[in-house]
Amino acid sequence: MTRALHRWPGLVAALLVTLLALSGAALSLFPAAERLAAPQAEAGLTVAELSGRIAASHPGLEQIRRAPSGRITAWWFADGQPQSAVIDPATGLDAGSADPNPLQRWLTGLHRSLFLGDAGRMAAAAGAAAMLLLSGSGILLVARRVGGWRHWFARLRGPLSGRLHVEIARVAVVGLVLSSATALWMSASTFELLPDGASAPVFPAEVSGATGMQLAAIPALQALPVAELGSLSLADPADATDAHLLKTSAGSGYLDQGNGEMLSWVALSPWQRLSGIVKMLHTGRGAAVLGLLLGLMALGVPVMAATGGVLWLAARRARPRIRGNAPxxxxxxxxxxxxxxxxxxxxxxxxxxxxxxxxxxxxxxxxxxxxxxxxxxxxxxxxxxxxxxxxxxxxxxxxxxxxxxxxxxxxxxxxxxxxxxxxxxxxxxxxxxxxxxxxxxxxxxxxxxxxxxxxxxxxxxxxxxxxxxxxxGRPLELVHQPVVPRTETLRLLSRRDYGAEVQAPTVILRFARPRPTPWQRLTGQGLARYRAGDLLGILPEGSAVPRLYSLASGAGDGFVEIVVRKQPGGLCSGQLCDLAPGDSVAAFLRPNPGFRAPRGRSPLILIGAGTGIGPLAGFIRGNRRRRPVHLFFGMRKEDSDFLYREDLAYWQEQGRLARLSSAQSRGPQPHYVQDALRRDAAEVAALIRQGAQVMVCGGRDMAAGVRAALAEILAPAGLTPALLKAEGRYAEDVF
CATH class of the missing domain: 3.40.50.360 (Flavodoxin domain)
Structure with a gap:
C-alpha cells in the first residue's frame, strides 16, 4: 500500500512537481539577492523619522512600504504621473528602481499558477499535495529499506538509479515536507478555505477635519520602529475627511492627518500571524538563508523524478479520450x-x-x-x-x-x-x-x-x-442532445425597472449569491468565484440553450446582478423581466477573462450604452483603490433609462468614479456616446497617452461608432483602436 501511494503520485505528477520545484529553487535566490542589495535602516530608526525624510524629498508622496527583506519602497505623483523607487532610509532619497524584476515575475507566475489562472493554482496545489504524499510515503519506504530510523544514513546497495534516488531523498525530504506543507496552506488561504483573511480597521466616522500635520510629528509613528512597518498609505491632503492607513507586523489602523490621533485599530488574528510565518517559511522572504536551503533541496526533485521513472519503467499518460477513438x-x-x-x-x-x-x-x-x-x-x-x-x-x-x-x-x-x-x-x-x-x-x-x-x-x-x-455517399443521421450545463438556483432579491416610457423595458436584477461549498471554493465550480464582466448563463424554461448576460457584480459584492432589456419575442428576456422578488432561475457561470477590469493604477475609460453599462457598473463598484475611472454612457432619455443613476452619483462621491459623461439619443438634439467622446476628444487622447485602458460594452452599432470616433481622436497621436487592442489596452464586449 505504501509503495502504491508513492508510485502513482510520482508517475502522474512527476512533470508538474519537477516544474514547481525548479521554479521554486530559482525563486529562492531572489530574497537573498534583495536582502543584499536593499539599503537597510539603521538600528533605532522610527517610522516617523523615515517618513519625514521621504516626504521631504518626494512631494506628492502616497505610500511607503517595507518588504520583509528590509527594502523600503515609496510611491508618489510627480507632474500627474505615478512614480516609485527604492529608498535609502538613511537619506530618504531614491536608491534604485522599484520596477519588479521581469524574470522574477515570470517565475512567480509559473510557480503559482502555471499561467493558467485559478485552474493553474489548483494544479499547483495538487502538485504540492502530491509532493507531500510522496515525501511521507518515501520516508516510510526509506526507513523500511535501511532497517529502521536509527539506520537512516546507512550505506546503500543496488543499482545506481536506486541508490541516487534514496540518497537524495533522505537528505532533501525535510525541506520538501516543509515546502509542500506550507504551499498547501497558502493555497487553502488563496481559495478562502482558512479564516485568515485580512481584517481591515473600520474607517473612522469622525475625524478632526484638519490636515497638514507633519508625518515626523505623529506620535504613533514616533513609537514605531521601521522593522515593524508594513506600509503607510497617506491620506489625500485635499480631503479633510480622509485618513492615513498604517499597517504593521501587529495590525493596522487609521491615523488622523490633522492631529495624528489613532482613530481605529485592528490587531492581527492568530490565524493571520500563523499565515505570515507560513509565507515566510515557504518564500524565504524575511528568512533568506532558509529559503536558499529549501531551494537547494528542491533541486533534488528532478533527479528523483528521473531516477524514479527508470526504477518504475512507467510513462505518464493523462490525455482525455473519446470512447472508441481510433488510432x-x-x-x-x-x-x-x-x-x-x-x-x-x-x-x-x-x-x-x-x-x-x-x-x-x-x-x-x-x-x-x-x-x-x-x-x-x-x-x-x-x-x-x-x-x-x-x-x-x-x-x-x-x-x-x-x-x-x-x-x-x-x-x-x-x-x-x-x-x-x-x-x-x-x-x-x-x-x-x-x-x-x-x-x-x-x-x-x-x-x-x-x-x-x-x-x-x-x-x-x-x-x-x-x-x-x-x-x-451514404445516409448520415446526426441526432445530438445538447448537454445542459450544471446550474444553480438563484433567488431574486430585488429589481429596478427602467425604460417603459421609451418602449424599451429594462430591469436591473439582483439575486442572492448561493453559499459555495468548500469543494466549490477549492475547485472554482459553481458561483464560488466570479468577477464583473464574467457571464451568467440563464436557462429559460422550455429551452436547453442558455442565454448569456454580463455580470454587474463580483463575488466580493455578495450578490449576483445583471441588466436585462426585454426583447420582442425574447424567451429568456421575457421570463427574466417578469420575475418578482422571491422568484428563482436556473443559472451557471462562464468566465470571461477577455473582459475584466485590468489591475493597476492607470486610468480606465469605460464606454457603454443601454444594458452595456452592466459590467462597467461592476468595474466601478469594485474600484476600491480609487483609480481614475472615466465613464461615457449613452441612453435614450435621461428621465427614463438612466441606469444606475443614483449608484453612479454615490460612486462619484466615494471617489470610485472620477468623471461621468452621458449622451441622450432621443430629444431635441440627439446625442450618442460616440458624440460624447468627440466632445471630450482632447481629454480622451491625453488619458490614452498616459496609459489609459479602454473598455467598451454594448450593441455592435454602438461599438462600431465608438471605434470610428476613437480612430479620429487618436489619429494625431499615431494611435488606433487596433493598436491599443494589440497592446492589451482595448477590450470589447459586444452583442
Whole structure:
C-alpha cells in the first residue's frame, strides 16, 4: 500500500512537481539577492523619522512600504504621473528602481499558477499535495529499506538509479515536507478555505477635519520602529475627511492627518500571524538563508523524478479520450475540434459515433495538435470550430492556423469546416471562417462548403449531417442532445425597472449569491468565484440553450446582478423581466477573462450604452483603490433609462468614479456616446497617452461608432483602436 501511494503520485505528477520545484529553487535566490542589495535602516530608526525624510524629498508622496527583506519602497505623483523607487532610509532619497524584476515575475507566475489562472493554482496545489504524499510515503519506504530510523544514513546497495534516488531523498525530504506543507496552506488561504483573511480597521466616522500635520510629528509613528512597518498609505491632503492607513507586523489602523490621533485599530488574528510565518517559511522572504536551503533541496526533485521513472519503467499518460477513438495513424476520418467551453466536444462525440456506426474509422483530436503526418490513411478531415471572443481561436484550437501556414503543402484529403457560434454576436463563427479561408489559400481541397451551427442548434447540426452523408455517399443521421450545463438556483432579491416610457423595458436584477461549498471554493465550480464582466448563463424554461448576460457584480459584492432589456419575442428576456422578488432561475457561470477590469493604477475609460453599462457598473463598484475611472454612457432619455443613476452619483462621491459623461439619443438634439467622446476628444487622447485602458460594452452599432470616433481622436497621436487592442489596452464586449 505504501509503495502504491508513492508510485502513482510520482508517475502522474512527476512533470508538474519537477516544474514547481525548479521554479521554486530559482525563486529562492531572489530574497537573498534583495536582502543584499536593499539599503537597510539603521538600528533605532522610527517610522516617523523615515517618513519625514521621504516626504521631504518626494512631494506628492502616497505610500511607503517595507518588504520583509528590509527594502523600503515609496510611491508618489510627480507632474500627474505615478512614480516609485527604492529608498535609502538613511537619506530618504531614491536608491534604485522599484520596477519588479521581469524574470522574477515570470517565475512567480509559473510557480503559482502555471499561467493558467485559478485552474493553474489548483494544479499547483495538487502538485504540492502530491509532493507531500510522496515525501511521507518515501520516508516510510526509506526507513523500511535501511532497517529502521536509527539506520537512516546507512550505506546503500543496488543499482545506481536506486541508490541516487534514496540518497537524495533522505537528505532533501525535510525541506520538501516543509515546502509542500506550507504551499498547501497558502493555497487553502488563496481559495478562502482558512479564516485568515485580512481584517481591515473600520474607517473612522469622525475625524478632526484638519490636515497638514507633519508625518515626523505623529506620535504613533514616533513609537514605531521601521522593522515593524508594513506600509503607510497617506491620506489625500485635499480631503479633510480622509485618513492615513498604517499597517504593521501587529495590525493596522487609521491615523488622523490633522492631529495624528489613532482613530481605529485592528490587531492581527492568530490565524493571520500563523499565515505570515507560513509565507515566510515557504518564500524565504524575511528568512533568506532558509529559503536558499529549501531551494537547494528542491533541486533534488528532478533527479528523483528521473531516477524514479527508470526504477518504475512507467510513462505518464493523462490525455482525455473519446470512447472508441481510433488510432490516429489508422483513421480514415479525422475530426479536429476547436472548443472553449467544451460543448463542441459533445457535437464531435455525436459525429464520431454516427460515422463509426457507418463503418468509418474515426479519430478525434484537438485542432491545436494538428499534424497531417500523424494521419497517413486519412481520407477526409472535418474541423468543428467554435469562436472565442472577437473572432479568436478557442483554447483547444490555439496555434492551428500557424501550423497550417507552416505546412509546405496542404493535405490531399479534403476538408470540411463546421462553425459553432451565436448569431447575436458580431463575430459569429469568425474563427471558423478564418480556418476555411486559410485552407482555401493553402490549396486544401474542400469536402463541403463552410457551414455553421447557431446556438448549439441540433437542427442545424442534423441538416449539415445530411449534406455530409451525401458527400460520403451514404445516409448520415446526426441526432445530438445538447448537454445542459450544471446550474444553480438563484433567488431574486430585488429589481429596478427602467425604460417603459421609451418602449424599451429594462430591469436591473439582483439575486442572492448561493453559499459555495468548500469543494466549490477549492475547485472554482459553481458561483464560488466570479468577477464583473464574467457571464451568467440563464436557462429559460422550455429551452436547453442558455442565454448569456454580463455580470454587474463580483463575488466580493455578495450578490449576483445583471441588466436585462426585454426583447420582442425574447424567451429568456421575457421570463427574466417578469420575475418578482422571491422568484428563482436556473443559472451557471462562464468566465470571461477577455473582459475584466485590468489591475493597476492607470486610468480606465469605460464606454457603454443601454444594458452595456452592466459590467462597467461592476468595474466601478469594485474600484476600491480609487483609480481614475472615466465613464461615457449613452441612453435614450435621461428621465427614463438612466441606469444606475443614483449608484453612479454615490460612486462619484466615494471617489470610485472620477468623471461621468452621458449622451441622450432621443430629444431635441440627439446625442450618442460616440458624440460624447468627440466632445471630450482632447481629454480622451491625453488619458490614452498616459496609459489609459479602454473598455467598451454594448450593441455592435454602438461599438462600431465608438471605434470610428476613437480612430479620429487618436489619429494625431499615431494611435488606433487596433493598436491599443494589440497592446492589451482595448477590450470589447459586444452583442
Amino acid at each position: 490516429a495513424a489508422r483513421a480514415d476520418t479525422v475530426l479536429l475540434v476547436g472548443s472553449e467551453g467544451g460543448t463542441t466536444w459533445g457535437f464531435a462525440a455525436t459525429l464520431h459515433a454516427a460515422l463509426t456506426a457507418a463503418g468509418h474509422s474515426v479519430h478525434v483530436a484537438p485542432m491545436a495538435g494538428f499534424d497531417p503526418a500523424r494521419h497517413p490513411q486519412a481520407a477526409r478531415f472535418i474541423a468543428l470550430a467554435a469562436t472565442y471572443g472577437d473572432g479568436a481561436a478557442p483554447s483547444s484550437a490555439k496555434g492551428f492556423l500557424d501550423r497550417l501556414a507552416q505546412l509546405e503543402r496542404a493535405p490531399e484529403a479534403p476538408l470540411a469546416v463546421l462553425g459553432f457560434g451565436d448569431r447575436g454576436f458580431p463575430a459569429y463563427c469568425a474563427y471558423a471562417e478564418a480556418v476555411a479561408e486559410a485552407a482555401r489559400a493553402k490549396g486544401w481541397p474542400q469536402l463541403l462548403p463552410l457551414a455553421t451551427v447557431d446556438r448549439q442548434s441540433p437542427q442545424d447540426f442534423a441538416r449539415w449531417g445530411c449534406d455530409l452523408g451525401q458527400a460520403l
